[in-house]
Amino acid sequence: MKSTLKQAAEAIFRANRIALASHINPDGDTLGSMLALTHALRSMNKIVVPLSQHGVPEIYRWLPGAEWIRTNTDERNFDLGIICDTGCTKRIGKDVAPVIDSARTTMKIDHHLAEGDFGDIRVVNSHVAATGELVYSLLKEMRAPFNRAIAENLLCALITDTGSFRFMNVTSHTFRISASLMQYGACPAVISELVFESRSFASIKLLGRALDALNVSDDGLIAWSFLRASDFIELKANDEETEGIVNHIRAVRGAQVGVLFREVPGMKIRVSIRSREGYDVNLVAQDFDGGGHRQAAGCSMDPPLDDAINRMLKRIREGFSNTTNTTNLQSVSSSSDTSYGE
Ligand SMILES: [Mn+2]
Incomplete structure (x- = not known):
């Protein structure tokens, strides 16, 4: 209403x-x-x-x-x-x-x-x-x-x-x-x-670590990376300093979905998901009790990190063969795609 x-x-x-x-x-x-x-x-x-x-x-x-x-x-x-x-x-x-x-x-x-x-x-x-x-x-x-x-x-x-x-x-x-x-x-x-252009030293270092740990799936459709608790501790960084990193991950040529996992000390694993036009990551995030927009969403997941990564990648892969994730590709030209603060 x-x-x-x-x-x-x-x-x-x-x-x-x-x-x-x-x-x-x-x-x-x-x-x-x-x-x-x-x-x-x-x-x-x-x-x-x-x-x-x-x-x-x-x-x-x-x-x-x-x-x-x-x-x-x-x-x-x-x-x-x-x-x-x-x-x-x-x-x-x-x-x-x-x-x-x-x-x-x-x-x-x-x-x-x-x-x-x-x-x-x-x-x-x-x-x-x-x-x-x-x-x-x-x-x-x-x-x-x-x-x-x-x-x-x-x-x-x-x-x-x-x-x-x-x-x-x-x-x-x-x-x-x-x-x-x-x-x-x-x-x-x-x-x-x-x-x-006024980022903290730690936030730029976190970007470097996330880029260093960058992965891409065999078919090239999913790019992901992660930051470990030790990264946050060593750099005395907090989660707000990871803002924007996920956009670099989605930028891999051919990748339709980009994901950044953060093992923030004392919290559940934070996940930011971005997609190119045509793949609905809001639906993915909703399955993990999160949400956002079609092309920018987020959620929290239970540790350990490796399990969370596996579960998320599996769900995203299902999305490529599941039409609900990929329908109405041409009707989203004015739809929302924004940075989702989880
Ligand atoms: Mn907004």
């Missing part, structure tokens, strides 16, 4: 105290969307509390307003609770979920494929490249005054979820919005420099 932008705008106008939540393992889309809303709604004199249970990764701390984000709050009884870039409260974390669930009205703004039951108001469209596009449309519907802070947050959302405008999810609409955001003072070069 989709809601109209008008219904969403009215719910926001009615609310005075508003809690916003991003998903766990936050990315540029969930944080940029949440912060753009925070700026806009505060300018309407609303009390807004932006929440991210996993905080803000280093590469996103420059986002205007990032310092406002809290990992949790004891406050309850918000008039409105909005989750950004995810369809269910499971993915905003167990500390933040009760804050949103206790709100009088709940809303989701999301472009993931999974529908779910959450949300009195549902601003959902899996055909847009980023949740930031939906936030842009909603703020326009509300006639919210735009400024540079809002524009930078939304342009960051668009740039990161489209792989710098390289993924299949990019539409002319994505560019029109981006052009508009530039007119409010956001600059793609500056944002790209801050997000992609």
Whole structure:
């Protein structure tokens, strides 16, 4: 059940105290969307509390307003609770979920494929490249005054979820919005420099180790790699520093699917899956209780690492002979394919 932008705008106008939540393992889309809303709604004199249970990764701390984000709050009884870039409260974390669930009205703004039951108001469209596009449309519907802070947050959302405008999810609409955001003072070069060219030493070293461990299946259709717990320990690295590595793995010529497994100390094995147009990795991730988009999805798996790799590769191989994974190849030109923060 989709809601109209008008219904969403009215719910926001009615609310005075508003809690916003991003998903766990936050990315540029969930944080940029949440912060753009925070700026806009505060300018309407609303009390807004932006929440991210996993905080803000280093590469996103420059986002205007990032310092406002809290990992949790004891406050309850918000008039409105909005989750950004995810369809269910499971993915905003167990500390933040009760804050949103206790709100009088709940809303989701999301472009993931999974529908779910959450949300009195549902601003959902899996055909847009980023949740930031939906936030842009909603703020326009509300006639919210735009400024540079809002524009930078939304342009960051668009740039990161489209792989710098390289993924299949990019539409002319994505560019029109981006052009508009530039007119409010956001600059793609500056944002790209801050997000992609300012990596930690450890994250570049992790990339090197993942590339060194790169494998490809005998038929060349699946490329995969892994990072061991010892890699994270030796480099004093954490999982957020692996962002983007999986795209290098999918880049192997002929590979239709790329997978990165991470044996993160103290966690289940984290798996990011990317595909080229025509292979649906959302279905694969769903079989392991994960999800995302057709061409970018993720899940967690039980150790040991070697077992997880074998089970995942077997499932992906089945997908090549199973038409549900590979149907509607020509109808996905506007479908979502974004970086999925698992
Ligand atoms: Mn997104």
